[in-house]
Amino acid sequence: MSPKPPANIRNRFRTVLWLAFVQLPFLVAGCLPTGGGGGSSVTAVIQNVEVECPVDSAPACNSSGKTIRVGLSADQEVNCESFIQSLNGTPFALGFDASGSTTSSFDGLAVRATVSAWVGDLGQSVGTLERRQYRVCAHLDSDGDSLLDVGEPVGVGYLTPGGAAVDLTDWFAHFFL
Numbered sequence: 001m002s003p004k005p006p007a008n009i010r011n012r013f014r015t016v017l018w019l020a021f022v023q024l025p026f027l028v029a030g031c032l033p034t035g036g037g038g039g040s041s042v043t044a045v046i047q048n049v050e051v052e053c054p055v056d057s058a059p060a061c062n063s064s065g066k067t068i069r070v071g072l073s074a075d076q077e078v079n080c081e082s083f084i085q086s087l088n089g090t091p092f093a094l095g096f097d098a099s100g101s102t103t104s105s106f107d108g109l110a111v112r113a114t115v116s117a118w119v120g121d122l123g124q125s126v127g128t129l130e131r132r133q134y135r136v137c138a139h140l141d142s143d144g145d146s147l148l149d150v151g152e153p154v155g156v157g158y159l160t161p162g163g164a165a166v167d168l169t170d171w172f173a174h175f176f177l
C-alpha cells in the first residue's frame, strides 16, 4: 500500500548495500596471499649430518655401538643441553622439527657416524623441511637409557636444508645444570 518502505528499513538496506559493495572487496583482498614477506613455504632436502666427536672434547666419545640422537630445532636460541635434559621421559622426536639417530663408530681419536634418515615430531618419516636455519642438538647416549646423564656428550651446530652435509664437530660432556 505505502509507496515507500519505512525509513529504518531503507537505512538497513543501504547498510547492507554498503557492506556488500564497498567493504566486500577489501575483506576479500585481506584474505588473499599478498606475495613476498611473511613465512616462506619453500622446502629443501635435509642433508646428512656427519657426527665427529673427538674423545678430547668429551671423554665418553670413546666407543662404538652407542646410540647417537640428533635433533633439528627451528628455535635457534635453544640451549641444547638443558632442552635435551628436559625431554627426559618423552620421545626425543617430539621435541624437534626433525630428528634422526645413528650408531657410534670409534676410531681411536673420535666417534664418527652419519645421520641420513629423519623423522618428524610424531615419528613420521620426513625428507624435507622449510628452508631456514635450524639448531642442531645431538646426544651420545652412553648407557642407552634415552636420558641425558652427567658425562654423556652433547653436540651442537646449525643446519640449513638444501646445503652440503653438516659436520657436527662441536661436542662437550654434559655436566650438572
Ligand SMILES: [Ca+2]
Residues within 6 Å of the ligand: 141, 142, 143, 144, 145, 146, 147, 148, 149, 152
Ligand atoms: Ca643416558
